[in-house]
Amino acid sequence: MKQYVLGFDIGSSSVKAALIDVDTGALAASAVSPEQEMPIRTPKTGWAEQDPETWWEEMSKACRKLRSRLGVNTLPVKAIGLSYQEHGLIALDAQYKPLRPAIIWCDSRAVEIGNRAFQEIGREKCLTTILNSPGNFTASKLAWVKQFEPLLYEKIRKIALPGDYIGYRLTGVLTTTAEGLSEGMFYDFSAESVAKSILEYYGIDMDLFPALVPSFGDQGAVTEEAAHFLGITPGARLCFRAGDQHANAWGLGVLDAGDAAVNAGTSGVVFAIWDQPVSDPTSRVNTFLHVNHTKKAPRYSVVLCVNGAAILYRWLRKLLALSLTYEELNRKAAEAPIGSQALVVLPYGNGAERSLGGLNPGASVQGLNFNIHTLSHLSRACLEGVAFALRYGKEILQQIGMDIRYLKAGYANLFQSEVFSNTLASIYGCPIDLFQSDGAQAAARAAAFGAGWYRSVQEALAPVAHIKTYEPDDVNLEQYKEAYERWKSVLFATQRL
Numbered sequence: 001m002k003q004y005v006l007g008f009d010i011g012s013s014s015v016k017a018a019l020i021d022v023d024t025g026a027l028a029a030s031a032v033s034p035e036q037e038m039p040i041r042t043p044k045t046g047w048a049e050q051d052p053e054t055w056w057e058e059m060s061k062a063c064r065k066l067r068s069r070l071g072v073n074t075l076p077v078k079a080i081g082l083s084y085q086e087h088g089l090i091a092l093d094a095q096y097k098p099l100r101p102a103i104i105w106c107d108s109r110a111v112e113i114g115n116r117a118f119q120e121i122g123r124e125k126c127l128t129t130i131l132n133s134p135g136n137f138t139a140s141k142l143a144w145v146k147q148f149e150p151l152l153y154e155k156i157r158k159i160a161l162p163g164d165y166i167g168y169r170l171t172g173v174l175t176t177t178a179e180g181l182s183e184g185m186f187y188d189f190s191a192e193s194v195a196k197s198i199l200e201y202y203g204i205d206m207d208l209f210p211a212l213v214p215s216f217g218d219q220g221a222v223t224e225e226a227a228h229f230l231g232i233t234p235g236a237r238l239c240f241r242a243g244d245q246h247a248n249a250w251g252l253g254v255l256d257a258g259d260a261a262v263n264a265g266t267s268g269v270v271f272a273i274w275d276q277p278v279s280d281p282t283s284r285v286n287t288f289l290h291v292n293h294t295k296k297a298p299r300y301s302v303v304l305c306v307n308g309a310a311i312l313y314r315w316l317r318k319l320l321a322l323s324l325t326y327e328e329l330n331r332k333a334a335e336a337p338i339g340s341q342a343l344v345v346l347p348y349g350n351g352a353e354r355s356l357g358g359l360n361p362g363a364s365v366q367g368l369n370f371n372i373h374t375l376s377h378l379s380r381a382c383l384e385g386v387a388f389a390l391r392y393g394k395e396i397l398q399q400i401g402m403d404i405r406y407l408k409a410g411y412a413n414l415f416q417s418e419v420f421s422n423t424l425a426s427i428y429g430c431p432i433d434l435f436q437s438d439g440a441q442a443a444a445r446a447a448a449f450g451a452g453w454y455r456s457v458q459e460a461l462a463p464v465a466h467i468k469t470y471e472p473d474d475v476n477l478e479q480y481k482e483a484y485e486r487w488k489s490v491l492f493a494t495q496r497l
Contacts, residue, residue: 002021002022002023002076003021003022003023003076003078003453004019004020004021004022004028004075004076004077004078005019005020005022005077005078005079005080005081005239005444005445005447005448005451005453006018006019006020006063006066006075006077006079006080006081006232006236006444006447007019007020007080007081007082007083007439007440007441007442007443007444007445007446007447008059008062008080008081008082008083008166008440008443009083009084009244009247009438009439009440009442009443010055010059010082010083010084010085010162010163010166010244011085011244011265011266011439012038012040012048012050012085012104012105012106012266013037013038013265013266013311014032014033014034014037014038014058015032015033015038015055015058015059015061015062016030016031016032016062016438016439016440017030017031017032017033017059017062017063017065017066017440018030018438018440018441018443018444019066019070019075019077019444020441020444020445020448022078022448022453024463025445025460025462025463026463027436027441028070029066029069029070030066030440030441031062031063031065031066031069032062033058033059033061033062033065034058034061037314038050038054038055038058039054040104041101044109046107046108046109046351046352046360047103047107047108047109048103048104048105048106048107048108048351049100049101049102049103049104049107050101050102050104051098051101051102052090052098052101052102052162052165052166053098055162055166056166056169056229059166059230060229060230060231063075063230063231063232064231067231073231074231074232074233075230075231075232075233076232076233077232077233077236078235078236078237078451079236079237079238079239079240079447079448079450079451079453080170080222080236080237080238080239080240080447081238081239081240081241081247081442081443081444081445081446081447081448081450082163082166082167082238082240082241082242082247082443083163083242083243083244083247083248083439083440083442083443084161084162084163084166084241084242084243084244085104085105085162085243085244086105086161086162086183086243086244086245086246087104087105087136087137087138087161087183087184087243088102088103088104088105088138088161088162089102089103089138089141089142089145089159089161089184090102090159090160090161090162090164090165091142091145091152091153091156091159092156092157092158092159092160092165092174093155093156093157094157096157096158096168096174098165099152099155099156100145100149100152102162102165103141103144103145104162105267106267106307106350106351107136107141107351108136108351108352108360109141109144110136110137110140110141110143110144111135111136111140111352111358111360113134113140113143113144113147114133114134114135114136114137114139114140114185114358115133115135115358117133117134117140117143117198117201117202118133118134118135118283120201121134121197121198121201123281125197126197127279127281127283128190128279129188129189129190129191129195129197130182130185130187130188130189130195130197130198131189131277131278131279131286131287132185132279132283132286132287133282133283134185134198135185135283135286135354135358136352136354136358137183137184137185138159138161138183138184138185138186139184139185139186139195139198139202139204140185140202142159142202142204143202143204146202146203146204156208157208158174158208158209158210159208159209160174160176160210161176161180161183161184161243163180163241163242163243164176164180164210164241167219167220167238167241169226170220170222170223170226170238171219171220171221171222171223171226171238172220172223172226173219173220174210174211175210175211175212175213175219175220176209176210176211176212176213177212177213177214177215177241177242178212178215178289178293179215179242179243179246179288179289179290179291179293180241180242180243181194181195181209181212182288182289183243183246183288185198186198186199186209187289189277189287189289192295194206194209213241215240215241215242215291215450216239216240216291216446216449216450217239217450218237218238218239218450218451219237219238219239219240219241220237220238221235221236221237221238222234222235222236222237222238237451238447239446239447239448239450239451240443240446240447240449240450242291242443242446243288244439245261245263245269245271245301245303246271246288246290246291246301247291247439247442247443247446248261248263248271248410248437248438248439248442249261249271249273249290249301250290250291250292250442250446250457251410251437251438251439251441251442251443251445251446251461251464252408252409252410252435252437252442252464253408253457253458253461253464254271254273254408255273255290255292255299255457256273256275256299257273257274257275257299258273258405259272259273259408260272260273260404260405260406260407260408261407261408261409262390262407262408262409262424262432263409263410263413264309264310264386264390264409264413264414264415264420265309265310265412265413266309266310266311266350267305267306267307267308267309267311267350268305268306268308268309268347268386268389268390268414269303269304269305269306270303270304270390270393270394270397270404270407271301271302271303271304272301272302272303272304272397272402272404273290273299273300273301273302274287274299274300274302274402275297275298275299275300276298276300277298277300278300278302278400278401278402279400280396280399280400282357283354283357284304284354284355284356284357284393284396285302285303285304285354285355285393285396285397285400286302286303286305286354287300287301287302287303288300288301288303289301291446292457302397302400302402304355304390304393304394304396304397305353305354305355306347306348306353306355306386306389306390306393307348307350307351307352307353308347308348308349308350308363308386308389309347309386309413309414310413310414311349311350312345312347312349312350312363312382312385312386313326313329313382313383313414315349316329316378316379316382317329320375326416327416329379330379330416330417330418330419332375332376332379333376333379333380333382333383333417333419334376334380334418334419335376336374336376336377336379336380336381337479338423338476338479338480338483339384339479339482339483339486340373340377340378340380340381340384340483341369341372341373341377342367342486343365343366343367343368343369343373343377343378343380343381344365344366344367344381344385344486344487344490345363345364345365345366345378345381345382345384345385346361346363346364346366346385346389346487346490346491346494347363347382347385347386347389348360348361348362348363348364348389349362349363355389355392355393355396356495359495361494361495364494365378365381366490366494367490380419383414383417383419383420383423384419384420384423384483384487385487386414386420387420387423387424387427388423388427388483388484388487388488390424390428391424391427391428391484392488392491394428404428404430405430406430406431406432406433407424407425407428407430407431407432407433408432408433408434408435409432409433409434409435410434410435410436410437410438410439411434411435411436411437411467411468412438415432415434421434421470422470422473423480424470425470425471425472425473426472426473426476426477426480427480427481427484428472429472430472431469431470431471431472432469432470433466433468433469434466434467434468434469434470435464435465435466435467436464436465436466436467437464441464445460445461445464446460448460
């Protein structure tokens with residue numbers, strides 16, 4: 001009887017699911033739910049919330065699609081892996097039920113709380129213990145709840161990241177990981193334990209944290225109730241859990257110092273690995289534990305994030321009520337010249353931007369000429385704007401002693417656009433290898449590895465197909481550089497960076 005592993009990628013836009021045949025490593029089926037984006041509540045400007053129950057329901061719907069594609073009543077699953085949206089906060093009561101909607105990654109309400117903590121705890125202490133400013137991360141979001149929702153805060157018995165909560169819904173046991181603590185600013189890298197300095201400053205009780213489990217390995221059996229809800233065979237084990245960028249990087253084989261992944265989904269991320277702790281004095285890029293970190297072989301992920309990437313392209317399509325597919329929109333973008341005839345798009349319309357020092361400037365279009373610019377120019381300018389924002393992040397990485405010599409990415413989202421891929425490769429000055437991988441597939445393969453069904457990571461990732469490589473366009477390099485410098489001058493003029 002075939003053995004399958006099931007991977008979920010719990011995003012803020014959708015839930016993706018992938019079923020992998022353990023024997024062959026082949027993708028047996030995949031699904032996404034919903035077809036349209038999941039709702040994000042914005043009660044106030046800069047806020048972003050979701051109901052965790054929505055993620056659970058969409059997981060069930062995705063599994064229903066998998067069953068339909070396989071023609072079975074029950075999915076024969078032996079292990080499950082989770083990739084999840086990072087930096088969220090779920091406050092749970094004594095029965096582990098959410099007390100309020102989750103405050104998700106792109107919510108900006110806690111920026112000032114985190115900035116003040118950075119100053120009052122001390123920049124040097126923060127950068128040598130948690131390697132970052134507390135910023136707008138989970139710890140500061142919890143501090144916001146404590147300050148502005150005190151009656152609700154008193155009812156909190158445990159806190160959870162999105163992956164922790166889904167892990168609980170699967171197994172009935174609430175746990176977390178060291179990688180998860182590090183992404184929430186709850187981890188002291190020097191003491192290799194929960195960050196007491198942050199907890200003491202914010203007045204957070206240690207008892208709010210679930211027990212720690214490794215990212216890989218048996219994290220509990222799926223309950224009969226959860227198996228019935230998802231339509232999978234009883235007895236499956238949860239064997240992997242990680243934040244989406246960490247899972248995606250693992251699935252691309254980004255494991256060792258010098259490796260780097262890039263992602264252009266809802267947000268745009270460059271994810272670089274280093275073997276020693278490193279920090280940016282102004283916390284414009286952030287350092288976390290990678291999923292393969294050990295004391296003997298330390299691995300740190302240095303992450304550059306641009307909140308607005310594919311969400312910008314989705315906005316453009318929705319705004320114009322276009323019947324065009326993304327493929328057709330990509331062809332439109334390719335009709336415009338490099339630089340979009342001086343049309344500049346700043347893609348910062350999805351919350352406070354760490355790479356801009358916590359500013360939340362909103363997106364903008366600069367240099368629009370009604371007599372020149374068409375949909376083709378605007379489409380290309382959006383793609384270039386995201387690529388240029390990621391290129392600006394490379395300068396930050398170089399300032400802290402890191403350089404990017406090559407990039408790996410999944411063949412998805414904006415990387416399905418030749419304009420975007422060519423632009424990014426050219427202005428980064430390095431090749432980009434595209435693979436047939438995504439967060440759900442990575443989570444499934446990681447679960448198989450965590451269950452011990454593969455002898456090595458290399459064996460687990462061997463079936464991942466290489467799609468193509470984009471090399472820097474040396475012929476048009478000066479045009480790309482000129483367009484980037486124009487974009488950066490607009491950024492500096494409008495944001496006073």
